[in-house]
Amino acid sequence: MPDSNPNALQFGLSAWSRPQRWLMGLLWLASISPAFAQDFPSRPITMVMPYAAGGPGDIITRIFAGTMQKILGQQIVVDNTAGASGSIGTAKVARAKPDGYTLLMIHVSHATNPVIIKNLPYHPVDDFEPVGRATEGPMVLVARKDFPAKDVKEFVAYVKAHDGQLSIGTAGTGSASQLCALMFMNNLNVKLTQVPYKGAAPALSDLMGGQLDLMCDQTSTTMPVVASGRIKAYAAAGKTRLASMPDLPALSEAGVSGFDISISFGLYAPKGTPPAVITKLSNALQQALKDPELKVRLDSMGVAAVSPEKGRPEALRAHLKLEMETLGPLLVKAGVLAN
Numbered sequence: 001m002p003d004s005n006p007n008a009l010q011f012g013l014s015a016w017s018r019p020q021r022w023l024m025g026l027l028w029l030a031s032i033s034p035a036f037a038q039d040f041p042s043r044p045i046t047m048v049m050p051y052a053a054g055g056p057g058d059i060i061t062r063i064f065a066g067t068m069q070k071i072l073g074q075q076i077v078v079d080n081t082a083g084a085s086g087s088i089g090t091a092k093v094a095r096a097k098p099d100g101y102t103l104l105m106i107h108v109s110h111a112t113n114p115v116i117i118k119n120l121p122y123h124p125v126d127d128f129e130p131v132g133r134a135t136e137g138p139m140v141l142v143a144r145k146d147f148p149a150k151d152v153k154e155f156v157a158y159v160k161a162h163d164g165q166l167s168i169g170t171a172g173t174g175s176a177s178q179l180c181a182l183m184f185m186n187n188l189n190v191k192l193t194q195v196p197y198k199g200a201a202p203a204l205s206d207l208m209g210g211q212l213d214l215m216c217d218q219t220s221t222t223m224p225v226v227a228s229g230r231i232k233a234y235a236a237a238g239k240t241r242l243a244s245m246p247d248l249p250a251l252s253e254a255g256v257s258g259f260d261i262s263i264s265f266g267l268y269a270p271k272g273t274p275p276a277v278i279t280k281l282s283n284a285l286q287q288a289l290k291d292p293e294l295k296v297r298l299d300s301m302g303v304a305a306v307s308p309e310k311g312r313p314e315a316l317r318a319h320l321k322l323e324m325e326t327l328g329p330l331l332v333k334a335g336v337l338a339n
Contacts, residue, residue: 040100040277041074047103047267050089052199053080055171056137056220056301060265061105063297064134067288072280082199085109085174087117094122098129098272100281105134107265111323112174115331124320129278131267132285132311133319137218137303138244138262139180139237140226141251144210147232155234156254159214160190166213168192169203173336176263177203179327180216180237182334187259207231218263219244219302237261244302264306266316278313286311 049061058080065076081089086109096102110124122128141155149155159166170178173196185192195212197203200221207215208230215222216237223245226233235251236242238260251259267285269278286308288294295305309315 040280041072043101044075044077045069045072045101045103046077046079047105048079048081048089048093049105050081050083050086050092050109051171052082052201054201055199056218056303057105057107057200057265059220059301060135060298060303063294064105064267064285064288067291067294068284071284071287085113085116085172087113087120087122091121093268093270094127096270098270098274100269100273100277102270103131103281104128104268105265106268107263108176108179108323108327109174110266110268111320112179112327112331114324115328116174116336124324127271128268129271129273130313130316130320131269131278132282132313133306133316134265134267134285134289134311135298135303136262136264136306137220137301138242139176139216139218140222140233140242140245140248141180141184141214141216141235141237142207142222142226143214143232143234144207144212145229145231146210147213149234152235152249152251152254156188156251156256159192160188163190164193166192167195168214168216169195169197169207169212170215171200171203171217172196172198174331175200176261177215177217178336179330180261182330182336183259183261184216184237186330186334187256204231223302242302244299264319266319268316282312 047061047065049058051057062078065078069076081092086106090104090106090110093102093104114120114124149158168181170181177200181192181194200217203215204221204225206212208225219242222233225231233248235254236248238250239252241248241250269281289305289308289311298305
């Protein structure tokens, strides 16, 4: 005869092991997921951009939000919660209800923050569901407009000759621009004074004002300012020239080998978001990646939309794993430790 005690079921569940309860939770989630996804989205979605407004990440996020909201039929609001190398906004998403209505668009700092931030309040793998990759963008080495070097070879020679005397701005510890700066110093065996900012936009502003000597950042940030003549571009931060800037030499052309870095943005949801909702979001992302207008807008920034196949969860999961295995050790080697 069934136990009539109303607490019997509760007691039974609590007596199970943690893996058993986790499995039962997954089974329950799977049972409600299809029905939940049919109504999703029924209200606006928030896409958190954990970097400063006006920077490349902000622009990229707004482009994808605008395209995906047409596909999903609901407004996508961009929320700039910047600071601490993107970890403040990222933690906000990790704590959010796992229903698909709070998303995170982030780049390489998702992989490097565990190295540079002590007691990080989330885990980049365990606390998120990957939705898919969005972009991949090259980086360029730029300088103040009155920097004396005439070309990339003179640029490299000048930096080496003034070892320890030049400054380089970054968008903060663990940011894409800092990783590029570290790789540049490592490959040239020179020391530059790093000046961290809360985002690329304020760093670029000081570079334009002559308060900084150098910066290495994404083409999405630098191309418009280079075109206006307010800063100088010396080299693509890679092995080959960029299709968007064919006249700009690669740093390898100045005899610098092993220097190659590009930045990819990806979209995540909180851990536990129903699989059917992740599929719906990923499908919308993949459709956005095919959108001609989106591609044109990204191209104008010097950023490429990834192929739709890379807009899937498994592609972002693999990319994050690779970044954590390769870029974390670069920071450790450079002596960049937690806090």
